[in-house]
Amino acid sequence: DVVMTQSPLSLPVTLGQPASISCRSSQSLLYSDGNTYLNWFQQRPGQSPRRLIYKVSNRASGVPDRFSGSGSGTDFTLKISRVEAEDIGIYYCMQGTHWPPVTFGQGTRLEIK
Amino acid sequence: QVHLVESGGGVVQPGRPLRLSCEASGYTFSSYGMHWIRQAPGKGLEWVAVIWFDGSKTYYADSVRGRFTIARDDSENTLYLQMNRLTADDTAVYYCVRDSGVQGPELDYWGQGTLVIVSS
Numbered sequence A: 001d002v003v004m005t006q007s008p009l010s011l012p013v014t015l016g017q018p019a020s021i022s023c024r025s026s027q028s029l030l031y032s033d034g035n036t037y038l039n040w041f042q043q044r045p046g047q048s049p050r051r052l053i054y055k056v057s058n059r060a061s062g063v064p065d066r067f068s069g070s071g072s073g074t075d076f077t078l079k080i081s082r083v084e085a086e087d088i089g090i091y092y093c094m095q096g097t098h099w100p101p102v103t104f105g106q107g108t109r110l111e112i113k
Numbered sequence B: 001q002v003h004l005v006e007s008g009g010g011v012v013q014p015g016r017p018l019r020l021s022c023e024a025s026g027y028t029f030s031s032y033g034m035h036w037i038r039q040a041p042g043k044g045l046e047w048v049a050v051i052w053f054d055g056s057k058t059y060y061a062d063s064v065r066g067r068f069t070i071a072r073d074d075s076e077n078t079l080y081l082q083m084n085r086l087t088a089d090d091t092a093v094y095y096c097v098r099d100s101g102v103q104g105p106e107l108d109y110w111g112q113g114t115l116v117i118v119s120s
Helices: none
Strands: A004-007 A010-013 A019-025 A038-043 A050-054 A067-072 A075-080 A089-095 A108-112 B003-007 B010-012 B018-025 B033-039 B045-051 B058-060 B068-073 B078-083 B092-099 B107-110 B114-118
Touching (some): A004 A089, A019 A089, A019 A108, A050 A067, A050 B107, A075 A089, B003 B092, B018 B033, B018 B114, B033 B078, B033 B107, B045 B068, B045 B078, B045 B092, B058 B068
Parallel strands (some): A010 A108, B010 B114
Antiparallel strands (some): A004 A019, A019 A075, A038 A050, A038 A089, A067 A075, A089 A108, B033 B045, B033 B092, B045 B058, B068 B078, B092 B107, B092 B114
């Protein structure tokens, strides 16, 4: 199974400042169809996960443009240009290239400094 | 709008069975694959199972294969997860998730989850 490793696991941030989360996979996530099935999810406290980014860099419907995804192969990044209070929660990367099984990173907790 | 509502969770003794349901609305249920994903208390997300849009294929995580069965009833717009021989390790919130992907899974809508506690 593909192992997804996120860093850091905890990210204290100041409101209005940028934040960046790294996700690395144990194998390349480039699929034979040319797509890379790497997703990012946000889980706010007490809520279900919500999809933020699909196929590395595509924002899901309703996701603010302060969120962006990038990367290729085995290295991926989620960036928040200016953190707002509503962004607090846990962020997960997920791969869907080598599936089943779908595999998730351990999660990164974004908190206010 | 897409709505997924899980039910059937609760406290169950080790070794006993439990069936979860997920009622879908707001879209054509029969056109989408569906997953179950779980989250143990204070832990991360763990994929459990998937069923193809037409029910032709099902896949399971190693941790549940042979004990859990995913199924769907398109006439009732409902997804199921039959869980047998439950253990404490199965304690988690179970989410029903829609898959809008064609090749790779695109987990675009999640239910609110239903909590399963396996305890004597």
